[in-house]
Amino acid sequence: MRMVQRTSMLAMAPNPSTPTVTDQAPELPQPAPQEPIEAEKPPTLASAPANVGLTRTAPAKDKKAADELAAMILDDLSKIQGCPKRGVKVAVYGSNPWNSWLSFGADAGPVPNKAELQEFCELITERLKRLYDV
Numbered sequence: 316m317r318m319v320q321r322t323s324m325l326a327m328a329p330n331p332s333t334p335t336v337t338d339q340a341p342e343l344p345q346p347a348p349q350e351p352i353e354a355e356k357p358p359t360l361a362s363a364p365a366n367v368g369l370t371r372t373a374p375a376k377d378k379k380a381a382d383e384l385a386a387m388i389l390d391d392l393s394k395i396q397g398c399p400k401r402g403v404k405v406a407v408y409g410s411n412p413w414n415s416w417l418s419f420g421a422d423a424g425p426v427p428n429k430a431e432l433q434e435f436c437e438l439i440t441e442r443l444k445r446l447y448d449v
Contacts, residue, residue, distance in 0.1 A: 376445075376446060376447055376448045377446065377447050377448070378447070378448050378449070379447040379448070379449065380449070381406075381407040381408065381413070381449050382407075384407045384413070384415070384443060384447060384449065385405040385406060385407045385415070386405075387439075387443060388405045388407070388415055388417075388436060388439050388440060388443065389403065389404075389405045391435075391439045392405070392417075392432060392435065392436060392439070395432065395435060397426075397427065397428045397431075397432075398428075398432055399419065399422075399423035399424060399426060401420075401422040401423060402419055402420035402421060402422030402423030402424070403417070403418075403419055403420070403423055404417075404418045404419075404420060405417055405418075405436070406418070407449065409449070410448075410449055411448055411449065412444055413444065413448075413449045414440065415436060415437075415439075415440040417432065417433055417436040
């Protein structure tokens with residue numbers, strides 16, 4: 316019986332290897348409080364209009380009469396070697412975009428570089444279209 320009592324007493328006695336409520340766990344070291352880090356603010360940019368880069372505004376074109384534009388094209392063509400001095404006509408027609416038409420009359424005689432002159436007329440017209448409106 317004593318053995319039974321003794322084992323029951325041991326069962327009631329606290330086990331030193333298991334922690335109890337009265338035992339306190341050792342305190343863990345707490346990190347020191349830190350100041351918040353302030354990020355550098357980026358420099359402020361000069362205020363720009365909201366639509367920069369979104370729309371392209373066309374530069375204002377000068378206005379010329381169709382006769383003036385035809386004379387400008389004819390003047391440039393006459394500087395090309397092989398262009399007849401007479402019988403060449405340039406007509407400017409249309410409004411925006413406008414076009415030009417090159418014709419050779421009987422007074423021009425045979426024109427061996429006719430296709431070359433017509434291509435050059437188209438180049439001159441494209442250049443002038445960027446600069447002038449009719």
